[in-house]
Amino acid sequence: MRLLLAPLLLAPVLAAQTAPKLELKVLYAGVPDDPRTEQWREFLAPRTKGFTVLDVEQLGDDTVTDADIVILDCPDPIVRNAAGNPERIKVPRPRNLTAAFGHPTIVVGGMALITDHLELKSNWL
Amino acid sequence: MCLYEEAHGVDASHPIFQGPFPVTLTLHDMATPAHYRRHPDGQQLGDTMPAWNVVRGKAGRYVGVVADGYGFEDSPDAEWIASGRNSKNARAAALARQGNFFHWGFAASPPEMTDEAQTVFLNTMVYMRRFAGQRPLAVGKGRSREWLSVYLASPDGLSDYTKKEMPAAWREAAGDDLSKLRQLCAAELGFVHQVDGHWQVDADCKALGLDNRLAASLRACAELLRDDTLRAAASRVLERYTGQHFAGADDWQHWLTDAGERLFHSDVIGHFAVAPADCAAPHRARSD
Numbered sequence: 001m002r003l004l005l006a007p008l009l010l011a012p013v014l015a016a017q018t019a020p021k022l023e024l025k026v027l028y029a030g031v032p033d034d035p036r037t038e039q040w041r042e043f044l045a046p047r048t049k050g051f052t053v054l055d056v057e058q059l060g061d062d063t064v065t066d067a068d069i070v071i072l073d074c075p076d077p078i079v080r081n082a083a084g085n086p087e088r089i090k091v092p093r094p095r096n097l098t099a100a101f102g103h104p105t106i107v108v109g110g111m112a113l114i115t116d117h118l119e120l121k122s123n124w125l
Numbered sequence: 126m127c128l129y130e131e132a133h134g135v136d137a138s139h140p141i142f143q144g145p146f147p148v149t150l151t152l153h154d155m156a157t158p159a160h161y162r163r164h165p166d167g168q169q170l171g172d173t174m175p176a177w178n179v180v181r182g183k184a185g186r187y188v189g190v191v192a193d194g195y196g197f198e199d200s201p202d203a204e205w206i207a208s209g210r211n212s213k214n215a216r217a218a219a220l221a222r223q224g225n226f227f228h229w230g231f232a233a234s235p236p237e238m239t240d241e242a243q244t245v246f247l248n249t250m251v252y253m254r255r256f257a258g259q260r261p262l263a264v265g266k267g268r269s270r271e272w273l274s275v276y277l278a279s280p281d282g283l284s285d286y287t288k289k290e291m292p293a294a295w296r297e298a299a300g301d302d303l304s305k306l307r308q309l310c311a312a313e314l315g316f317v318h319q320v321d322g323h324w325q326v327d328a329d330c331k332a333l334g335l336d337n338r339l340a341a342s343l344r345a346c347a348e349l350l351r352d353d354t355l356r357a358a359a360s361r362v363l364e365r366y367t368g369q370h371f372a373g374a375d376d377w378q379h380w381l382t383d384a385g386e387r388l389f390h391s392d393v394i395g396h397f398a399v400a401p402a403d404c405a406a407p408h409r410a411r412s413d
Contacts, residue, residue: 109232
């Protein structure tokens with residue numbers, strides 16, 4: 001088995017300063033200007049070999065990346081009216097993503113609407 | 126949007142909880158949501174369920190998403206790992222994998238996650254790396270037939286929607302008699318299939334007494350091809366559920382032998398398929 005951790009520290013809390021670095025490159029496909037993107041960067045950049053951001057609407061089967069893991073994420077997709085009540089759902093759509101996309105992908109929260117459209121089992125119930 | 130702070134029904138034996146980073150899940154008792162009891166697998170639940178906090182404190186406005194848990198593991202590309210407190214049912218999937226896609230239904234950003242959830246997320250990235258190049262196998266619009274049992278278990282009785290979902294043969298035999306419909310469902314769930322988006326009882330499977338979800342049923346049909354009286358029905362079943370056409374019993378036997386353990390049925394696609402040889406064996410929750 002390939003060694004993924006260097007060095008392995010058995011600390012229960014993986015503080016960024018002491019966390020072992022994963023031998024993984026991450027492509028974070030989200031909304032670049034949203035504060036979530038920076039929060040993911042702060043979490044993953046110190047813990048991985050590489051952290052790259054892509055506008056999720058630019059993601060497609062033909063996206064060229066050397067990333068080991070793709071994270072699909074978006075801000076709260078519920079659009080609310082002035083009173084704060086939900087009005088509609090707006091999830092950013094990757095321009096050309098199909099079920100043939102071959103990269104290991106973690107789909108976070110509301111981006112399940114995308115896998116729902118791809119008719120995967122990980123749908124939006 | 127319907128998934129809140131806690132996971133439950135967690136399969137702690139799954140690799141994402143095993144490493145590479147060690148994690149001990151801190152469980153607490155969560156009051157069982159009352160609406161879980163409206164579903165068959167929720168009726169046996171106790172007053173509380175062991176739950177694991179994924180979100181630090183209360184979930185914000187942006188809550189998460191659960192996937193349909195019924196039938197989730199009917200294909201070898203899929204793993205149901207955990208549910209979470211949600212507005213649907215106790216089986217809905219909060220953490221799950223299909224092929225190279227991992228469903229992390231919780232919407233919390235990293236600072237909103239508990240330390241344990243952050244660790245499990247890192248483990249999940251490591252786990253998923255092995256699925257590079259693998260694709261979901263069961264892709265389609267089909268829903269699990271388990272939903273028929275769910276509709277019939279509703280404490281609200283027989284709704285118009287439920288009536289429309291039932292196979293025509295059940296409605297003809299039982300009318301609006303809920304008790305009879307439940308009996309038919311228990312006896313014949315293995316015989317149903319989707320025709321033009323509607324559940325129907327497959328008369329051939331029923332006549333042969335063969336559950337159309339089981340590879341063993343196809344192998345039985347291959348044997349029945351040697352029986353003059355049953356050959357026609359067996360041949361129809363084989364072709365209907367595999368999309369294959371062979372001249373005789375020997376050819377079917379060869380094809381089934383070659384498919385071996387890779388043969389699977391999924392209600393999502395409505396028939397059998399053969400998983401690629403490089404499809405990683407799925408993790409299944411230990412029953413002990």
